Amino acid sequence: MxxxxxxxxxxxxxxxxxxxxxxxxxxxxxxxxxxxxxxxxxxxxxxxxxxxxxxxxxxxxxxxxxxxxxxxxxxxxxxxxxxxxxxxxxxxxxxxxxxxxxxxxxxxxxxxxxxxxxxxxxxxxxxxxxxxxxxxxxxxxxxxxxxxxxxxxxxxxxxxxxxxxxxxxxxxxxxxxxxxxxxxxxxxxxxxxxxxxxxxxxxxxxxxxxxxxxxxxxxxxxxxxxxxxxxxxxxxxxxxxxxxxxxxxxxxxxxxxxxxxxxxxxxxxxRGEASDTVHIGRTALLGVQVRQPTTPSGGRAGGAYIADLIPGTPAEQAGLRARTTIVALDDEPVDSPGSLTDMLLRHHPGDTVRITWTNAAGERRTTPVTLGDGPPQ
Structure with missing residues (x-):
C-alpha cells in the first residue's frame, strides 16, 4: 500500500x-x-x-x-x-x-x-x-x-x-x-x-x-x-x-x-467466525490518540497515554481527558496501546465498555463509554 x-x-x-x-x-x-x-x-x-x-x-x-x-x-x-x-x-x-x-x-x-x-x-x-x-x-x-x-x-x-x-x-x-x-x-x-x-x-x-x-x-x-x-x-x-x-x-x-x-x-x-485474531464486521471507535507512556527516567510505563481526543467521538463525549493514561478496559489491565487495540477489537459499535484511567496525580477513575463506528484496525 x-x-x-x-x-x-x-x-x-x-x-x-x-x-x-x-x-x-x-x-x-x-x-x-x-x-x-x-x-x-x-x-x-x-x-x-x-x-x-x-x-x-x-x-x-x-x-x-x-x-x-x-x-x-x-x-x-x-x-x-x-x-x-x-x-x-x-x-x-x-x-x-x-x-x-x-x-x-x-x-x-x-x-x-x-x-x-x-x-x-x-x-x-x-x-x-x-x-x-x-x-x-x-x-x-x-x-x-x-x-x-x-x-x-x-x-x-x-x-x-x-x-x-x-x-x-x-x-x-x-x-x-x-x-x-x-x-x-x-x-x-x-x-x-x-x-x-x-x-x-x-x-x-x-x-x-x-x-x-x-x-x-x-x-x-x-x-x-x-x-x-x-x-x-x-x-x-x-x-x-x-x-x-x-x-x-x-x-x-x-x-x-x-x-x-x-x-x-x-x-x-x-463463515462469520470471529476469534481472538479475526475480527468480523464493523470496527468499534473510541476516539483517542494514544502513545506508550514513559516513566520520569524515560523508561517504558504501562498503559496507553491519551495525547489527544478526536472531536465528536465517544471518548470526548464520555468525558475522557487528554494527558491521562488508560490503564484498564472492563477491569482487564492495559499495558500498552497495542493491548488496548486488541481488547477493543473484541467489541463492536454500540457496545458499552468501562475505561479506567489515571491522571497526573495518580487518581484513578472509571468511565463508561459507548463505542462508535470507526475504521478497521
Missing part, C-alpha cells in the same frame, strides 16, 4: 512516503492507524517451507517453466480515504468471488473511512466495505458493492513452491491506478519470518511462513497476487514499504503470504 496525494485511474505518480509508516498513533478503536514497517527476522535459510507455507503438495513432479506468466485476471486497484488522518492511500486486491469478494492485506484498508476498488478487467469502480480482517496475519476481506460477474483470479491447487521458481508480482505500484504493473523474479527463500512494527508505539506483529522473492515489489503492490508460471496465485504480496529496506546486496526483496494461508482466513470470515 502507498500513501498518495491524488487519486488516478491511470498514469500519475504516488507520493514518496510509503504506506507503512506514521509518526503518531491515532487510536480510533484504540490505536494503530499507523502503518507498520517490516524488518527481516532471520535469514529463512534454504530449507523447505513447512506445509502452511505452500499452496499444496503436488501428486507428481512436473517440469518448471522458466517463462514468467504475465498479467492475469482478478486484480483490483484499491484506493482509500483515511478521514481521521486526512490521508489518501492505495493498494491492491485479488478477486476471489465473482460477486465482488476481494482479498487484500489488512494494512491496505487499515484506518480507512472510505474504500473504493477498481476492477482492472471491467474498468469499473465500486465502493467497498470491510467484511473482516486478521490484523496479526495482515489479511483482510472486502466486498465491492454492486459488483457481479467479475473475473476471478486462479489460485494454485497442486503446486509446491520451490527455491528458484520464476514468479510474477502484479499490483498497483505507487498508487498510479490504471493497468496493473507487472514485475518478475524468482523465489529466493521460503518460510521467512518478518516483524511488522508500528513506529509510533513500538507494538509489533510477527508474520511467518512467508515466500521471499527478488521481484521488485513496490509500495502500492501490497495485496496483489504473486503468480507462478501458469498464472496461478501462490501468494499475496506484502511487506513492500518505505520503512523497510528493499535493497540488499543490490537485489530487490519482497515477501508474500502463501495463498493457502490467506484463503483459510477468507473462508473463516465468510
Amino acid at each position: 502507498s500513501d498518495i496525494q491524488d487519486r488516478h485511474d491511470s498514469g500519475g505518480s504516488g507520493a514518496g512516503c510509503g504506506c507503512l509508516a506514521v509518526a503518531l498513533l491515532l487510536a480510533v478503536v484504540a490505536v494503530l492507524l499507523g502503518r507498520p514497517f517490516l524488518t527481516d527476522d532471520g535469514d529463512g535459510g534454504a530449507q523447505a517451507a513447512p506445509e502452511e507455507s505452500v499452496v499444496a503438495t503436488p501428486t507428481s513432479e512436473r517440469p518448471r517453466s522458466k517463462k514468467p506468466s504475465g498479467r492475469r485476471p482478478g486484480v483490483v486497484n484499491i484506493f482509500t480515504e483515511q478521514g481521521l488522518r486526512g490521508v489518501r492511500a492505495a493498494g491492491t486486491g485479488i478477486v476471489v468471488d465473482p460477486s465482488g469478494l476481494v482479498l487484500t492485506n489488512n494494512h491496505v484498508i487499515q484506518g480507512a473511512t472510505e474504500i473504493e476498488g477498481t476492477d482492472t478487467d471491467d474498468r469499473r469502480t465500486y465502493p467497498a466495505q470491510v467484511l473482516g480482517y486478521q490484523k496479526s496475519g495482515d489479511i483482510a476481506l472486502i466486498r465491492l458493492s454492486g459488483a457481479s460477474g467479475l473475473k476471478t483470479a486462479k489460485f494454485a491447487e497442486k503446486w509446491e513452491v520451490r527455491l528458484g521458481d520464476v514468479v510474477t508480482a502484479v499490483g498497483n505500484a505507487g498508487g498510479k491506478g490504471g493497468t496493473p504493473s507487472v514485475v518478475t523474479g524468482k523465489v529466493t527463500a521460503l518460510d521467512r519470518q518478518i516483524t511488522a512494527t508500528d513506529q509510533s508505539d513500538g507494538s509489533s506483529e510477527r508474520l511467518t511462513g512467508l515466500i521471499e522473492t527478488n521481484a521488485p515489489i513496490k509500495p502500492g503492490d501490497s495485496g496483489g497476487p504473486l503468480l507462478n508460471t501458469s498464472g496461478q496465485v501462490i501468494g499475496m504480496n506484502t511487506a513492500a514499504s518505505a520503512g523497510f529496506d528493499l535493497e540488499k546486496k543490490g537485489a530487490s526483496r519482497g515477501f508474500a503470504i502463501p495463498s493457502a494461508k490467506a484463503l483459510e482466513i477468507v473462508r473463516q470470515i465468510q
Whole structure:
C-alpha cells in the first residue's frame, strides 16, 4: 500500500512516503492507524517451507517453466480515504468471488473511512466495505458493492513452491491506478519470518511462513497476487514499504503470504467466525490518540497515554481527558496501546465498555463509554 496525494485511474505518480509508516498513533478503536514497517527476522535459510507455507503438495513432479506468466485476471486497484488522518492511500486486491469478494492485506484498508476498488478487467469502480480482517496475519476481506460477474483470479491447487521458481508480482505500484504493473523474479527463500512494527508505539506483529522473492515489489503492490508460471496465485504480496529496506546486496526483496494461508482466513470470515485474531464486521471507535507512556527516567510505563481526543467521538463525549493514561478496559489491565487495540477489537459499535484511567496525580477513575463506528484496525 502507498500513501498518495491524488487519486488516478491511470498514469500519475504516488507520493514518496510509503504506506507503512506514521509518526503518531491515532487510536480510533484504540490505536494503530499507523502503518507498520517490516524488518527481516532471520535469514529463512534454504530449507523447505513447512506445509502452511505452500499452496499444496503436488501428486507428481512436473517440469518448471522458466517463462514468467504475465498479467492475469482478478486484480483490483484499491484506493482509500483515511478521514481521521486526512490521508489518501492505495493498494491492491485479488478477486476471489465473482460477486465482488476481494482479498487484500489488512494494512491496505487499515484506518480507512472510505474504500473504493477498481476492477482492472471491467474498468469499473465500486465502493467497498470491510467484511473482516486478521490484523496479526495482515489479511483482510472486502466486498465491492454492486459488483457481479467479475473475473476471478486462479489460485494454485497442486503446486509446491520451490527455491528458484520464476514468479510474477502484479499490483498497483505507487498508487498510479490504471493497468496493473507487472514485475518478475524468482523465489529466493521460503518460510521467512518478518516483524511488522508500528513506529509510533513500538507494538509489533510477527508474520511467518512467508515466500521471499527478488521481484521488485513496490509500495502500492501490497495485496496483489504473486503468480507462478501458469498464472496461478501462490501468494499475496506484502511487506513492500518505505520503512523497510528493499535493497540488499543490490537485489530487490519482497515477501508474500502463501495463498493457502490467506484463503483459510477468507473462508473463516465468510463463515462469520470471529476469534481472538479475526475480527468480523464493523470496527468499534473510541476516539483517542494514544502513545506508550514513559516513566520520569524515560523508561517504558504501562498503559496507553491519551495525547489527544478526536472531536465528536465517544471518548470526548464520555468525558475522557487528554494527558491521562488508560490503564484498564472492563477491569482487564492495559499495558500498552497495542493491548488496548486488541481488547477493543473484541467489541463492536454500540457496545458499552468501562475505561479506567489515571491522571497526573495518580487518581484513578472509571468511565463508561459507548463505542462508535470507526475504521478497521
